[in-house]
Amino acid sequence: MNVAVIGTGYVGLVTGVGFAETGNVVVCADVDASKIERLRHNKIPIYEPGLEPMVQRNQTEGRLSFTTDVGAAIEASDIVFIAVGTPQDEDGSADLRHVLEVAALIGTRMNRPKIVVTKSTVPVGTAEKVRTAVAAQTQTKFWVASNPEFLKEGAAVQDFMKPDRVVLGVDSPESEAMLRELYEPFVRSGNPILFMDIPSAEFTKYAANAMLAARITLMNQFADLCEKVGANVEHVRLGVGSDERIGKAFLFPGPGYGGSCFPKDVKALNATARDARFPLEVLEAVDRANDQHKHVPFQKVRQLLGGSARGKTIALWGLAFKAQTDDMRESSALTFVADALADGATLRVHDPQAMDEARRRLGNTVTYVAHPYEALEGADALVVLTEWQEFRVLDHARAKQAMRRPVVVDARNLYDPARMRQAGFTYASIGRP
Helix, strand or coil, X not given: CEEEEECCCHHHXXXXXXXXXXXXXXXXXXXXXXXXXXXXCCCCCCCCCCHHHHHHHHHHCCCEEEECCHHHHHHCCCEEEECCCCCECCCCCECCHHHHHHHHHHHHCCCCCEEEEECCCCCCCHHHHHHHXXXXXXXXXXXXXXXXXXXXXXXXXXXXXXXXXXXXXCCCXXXXXXXXXXXXXXXXXXXXXXXXXXXXXXXXXXXXXXXHHHHHHHHHHHHHHHHHHCCCHHHHHHHHHCCCCCCCCCCCCCCCCCCCCHHHHHHHHHXXXXXXXXXXXXXXXXXXXXXXXXXXXXXXXXXXXXXCCCCCEEEEECCCCCCXXXXXXXXXXXXXXXXXXXXXXXXXXXXXXXXXXXXXXXXCCCEECCCHHHHHCCCCEEEECCCCHHHCCCCHHHHHHHCCCCEEEECCCCCCHHHHHHCCCEEECCCCC
């Protein structure tokens, strides 16, 4: 099948490569000429484990190509996936400008019947806007569909190639048949392809992310309350997660959720609810509580440093919003850096993958170091914000020798509190005594 994917961001690139891997002829199109040129040379603009060899293999075997000629990509396709960005507007809603621009272009280049699929995360009703934008430019028959993505950064290739479910919103037998054929190779183990009406598919993506965001936020608030009442959130987590009705996933407390999906999607769903005059009060509270919780790591280190970080040097391990990605969008590290600099601290920072992105975002406001223990030299405190594997075991002797003061705030609960105290550290974590 001939497939065009418009947009080579996180979702578009993984989607295009995944379809090529199963034997389809895929062209990924983007107006960013420098990105396209890098991709043609197998240089991946994002860090995502397993993606680079797939790009190289499928380009070599002729199933995958990259172009800046979006119109030509549309003409060559049977199915067009719109995977451009939907940035957050000032009121929190999704900005659909780029989606509708692509839709209009599809209409002008509609040389034969096609399926137009929204892959970008978009609010309910977007597919109808896409339909209108395409129809305004063509008399050729076409179909629209919604195919929300459920890709975890750091595991996106695995999620796409072996999805736990595929959600497809369709309104015609033709689009259902073609999309079933396209996706059947990915669900041979028996996981479902869920066909539904288009508005329900559009809503499903937001509902899933909202529920996960609420789960994370509630666990973070449980952790804060555990500290107040003398409970241990790790024990609580195990007790709660053992309940089959609840399960174990997304119950680890931390510094607050971030990334490209949860913050934006929670705000967008709240905006949709307000427009419908049915505010989601629980989700509004989730958004507020998460923003507040992102300040907790700095509040903890500030307290351990005597109530002020002015003149102190803080080592920061972790800048990406989670491990296995270089994405810093809505990262708790951005909140921490802003709080620390405002309080007069000096920061020495390290992340295994996000250093280039940090330089772009933070400029010369912090000191970048190539090795985690180099960040500890002369530091008054260490703060761990991202759960990278290489941070999971702390060399106590090496850390104490390098640091001016043995103060550690562990916002991912990686270290054992008793062992840290025995090693002579002043130690704080999230929700543990």
